Amino acid sequence: xxxxxxxxxxxxxxxxxxxxxxxxQTEGPARTPLIPPLPRKAPRIRPATPLRVTPNAxxxxxxxxxxxxxxxxxxxxxxxxxxDVLFAGGAHLTGxxxxxxILVMLFLMARVPAVEHGVGADRLARHHARGGRHVLTLCAxxxxxxxxxxxxxxxxxxxxxxxxxxxxPGIAAAAAGTLILVTVGVSSARAVRRRVGxxxxxxxxxxxxxxxxxxxxxxxxxxxxxxxxAGLGLWSLxxxxxxxxxxxxxxxxxARQALRHGLRVVDxxxxxPGVVSVVMRGRDLGLLHAEPGQFLRWxxxxxxxxxxxxxxxxxxPVDGDHIRITVQAVGAHTRRVRRLRRGVxxxxxxxxxxxTAHRRTRRKVxxxxxxxxxxxxxALFETLPGGPGDITLLYxxxxxxxxxxxxxxxxxxxxxxxxxxxxxxxxxxxFDPLAPQALRNLVPELADHDVYLCGPPxxxxxxxxxxxxxGVPEDRVHAESFTY
Ligand SMILES: Cc1cc2nc3c(=O)[nH]c(=O)nc-3n(C[C@H](O)[C@H](O)[C@H](O)COP(=O)(O)OP(=O)(O)OC[C@H]3O[C@@H](n4cnc5c(N)ncnc54)[C@H](O)[C@@H]3O)c2cc1C
Numbered sequence: 001x002x003x004x005x006x007x008x009x010x011x012x013x014x015x016x017x018x019x020x021x022x023x024x025q026t027e028g029p030a031r032t033p034l035i036p037p038l039p040r041k042a043p044r045i046r047p048a049t050p051l052r053v054t055p056n057a058x059x060x061x062x063x064x065x066x067x068x069x070x071x072x073x074x075x076x077x078x079x080x081x082x083x084d085v086l087f088a089g090g091a092h093l094t095g096x097x098x099x100x101x102i103l104v105m106l107f108l109m110a111r112v113p114a115v116e117h118g119v120g121a122d123r124l125a126r127h128h129a130r131g132g133r134h135v136l137t138l139c140a141x142x143x144x145x146x147x148x149x150x151x152x153x154x155x156x157x158x159x160x161x162x163x164x165x166x167x168x169p170g171i172a173a174a175a176a177g178t179l180i181l182v183t184v185g186v187s188s189a190r191a192v193r194r195r196v197g198x199x200x201x202x203x204x205x206x207x208x209x210x211x212x213x214x215x216x217x218x219x220x221x222x223x224x225x226x227x228x229x230a231g232l233g234l235w236s237l238x239x240x241x242x243x244x245x246x247x248x249x250x251x252x253x254x255a256r257q258a259l260r261h262g263l264r265v266v267d268x269x270x271x272x273p274g275v276v277s278v279v280m281r282g283r284d285l286g287l288l289h290a291e292p293g294q295f296l297r298w299x300x301x302x303x304x305x306x307x308x309x310x311x312x313x314x315x316x317p318v319d320g321d322h323i324r325i326t327v328q329a330v331g332a333h334t335r336r337v338r339r340l341r342r343g344v345x346x347x348x349x350x351x352x353x354x355x356t357a358h359r360r361t362r363r364k365v366x367x368x369x370x371x372x373x374x375x376x377x378x379a380l381f382e383t384l385p386g387g388p389g390d391i392t393l394l395y396x397x398x399x400x401x402x403x404x405x406x407x408x409x410x411x412x413x414x415x416x417x418x419x420x421x422x423x424x425x426x427x428x429x430x431f432d433p434l435a436p437q438a439l440r441n442l443v444p445e446l447a448d449h450d451v452y453l454c455g456p457p458x459x460x461x462x463x464x465x466x467x468x469x470x471g472v473p474e475d476r477v478h479a480e481s482f483t484y
Pocket of ligand 1: 330
């Protein structure tokens with residue numbers, strides 16, 4: 001195959017036209033791209049919000065809140081050596097922390113731009129998943145301690161205590177809320193989630209709002225909140241704030257964006273087997289303030305797709321009234337995207353994600369893409385500021401047929417004086433193009449680069465390990481995974 005090696009060392013840019021010629025031969029004449037690669041000065045994109053909450057600030061904020069909840073509990077607690085009082089005290093603390101945890105979970109998913117753009121959607125999803133497990137543990141501890149406390153107080157066995165307690169409406173409602181949380185937790189376990197499908201999983205997640213409401217009512221009746229006017233005020237304010245953020249960013253903003261931009265599909269073009277680019281046209285797209293590297297959630301208003309909002313990264317910077325994504329068919333919905341017709345209305349919400357220029361700390365940048373993970377990196381390749389030699393793009397794929405957007409990448413590389421290498425070959429081949437030494441050979445002074453990394457989870461994990469072994473500090477590897 002001209003211009004293609006499975007050894008993955010293609011340091012010469014002069015070889016790429018040969019590869020383009022190969023692709024043209026197999027796919028027919030090249031078409032004029034609707035969004036051409038822009039061989040001019042990298043455009044300046046104003047971010048949607050100048051505020052970005054860093055991951056450390058988010059962690060510190062959450063921990064401070066948990067500390068404040070513990071202080072609120074300690075202010076009400078009556079020290080006593082009695083077993084029932086000790087159990088009850090533990091039940092109150094775990095109950096309050098579980099309630100706070102539910103609020104944090106909702107906040108993390110409220111899509112607040114400063115948090116989304118600073119922390120990144122995939123890291124937020126990981127925090128959410130880990131936090132969900134903590135909340136369930138706290139709920140379980142609360143139930144057990146409350147039962148033990150009441151049983152010790154009344155001198156009855158646990159079953160009688162549980163039956164008696166469930167007779168109180170407040171406790172029954174809280175039990176229903178806990179059951180909902182457990183169901184959501186179980187449906188999120190990897191093995192179960194694969195079977196239930198994204199729609200069912202999302203539907204179950206919506207029930208957590210009901211669980212949060214039931215938990216809130218239960219806490220209001222408890223002594224820690226009910227007997228403390230300051231506690232009651234603070235607790236209510238926290239809940240009201242999260243509720244307003246949720247309504248604003250998950251309902252009002254998407255509705256406003258849908259009305260404002262009036263997006264419609266104008267072209268669907270095949271990039272490679274199973275991969276299409278969808279170009280859309282809309283009004284006032286500059287007001288999205290979508291930065292290269294970010295993604296939006298796209299709802300295509302067809303009979304089979306309107307009910308799901310799929311996340312796809314921008315595969316080119318927004319260009320006037322055009323916006324483009326590039327989609328690989330992996331499941332039922334993405335297969336339908338390939339069949340979209342011209343004129344279909346689209347509702348896009350966003351932008352989201354933190355894989356943007358603001359994370360950069362070094363002059364030299366390595367963009368490392370695997371498979372369809374090229375999409376956000378293609379947009380960054382064009383727009384990251386830098387002179388000749390500053391930017392390198394490594395694009396890993398199993399073979400040349402699976403490469404997409406090559407002509408654009410090559411044109412950008414030529415125009416910017418950037419390096420572009422295709423790393424081809426099956427993942428189980430003897431030669432590993434992502435091994436530390438192979439990376440160092442391709443990218444001189446690798447340890448002094450910022451690395452933007454996007455690809456399938458296995459490739460991302462392997463590349464992260466290799467980069468660490470090649471001397472790139474962890475905080476200079478900016479990765480995004482396409483999985484939830
Ligand atoms: C931040 C981000 C950016 C992405 N950018 C791109 C891109 O530029 N190009 C590209 O081809 N793919 C991209 N993806 C992946 C793409 O979103 C999934 O492949 C697609 O949603 C799968 O949909 P499906 O129903 O066809 O597949 P399924 O087989 O049903 O699902 C495959 C996987 O996608 C997840 N998924 C399905 N629907 C959704 C949804 N509505 N929201 C979130 N996850 C969902 C499922 O949980 C499952 O893990 C991106 C994903 C994320 C998270």
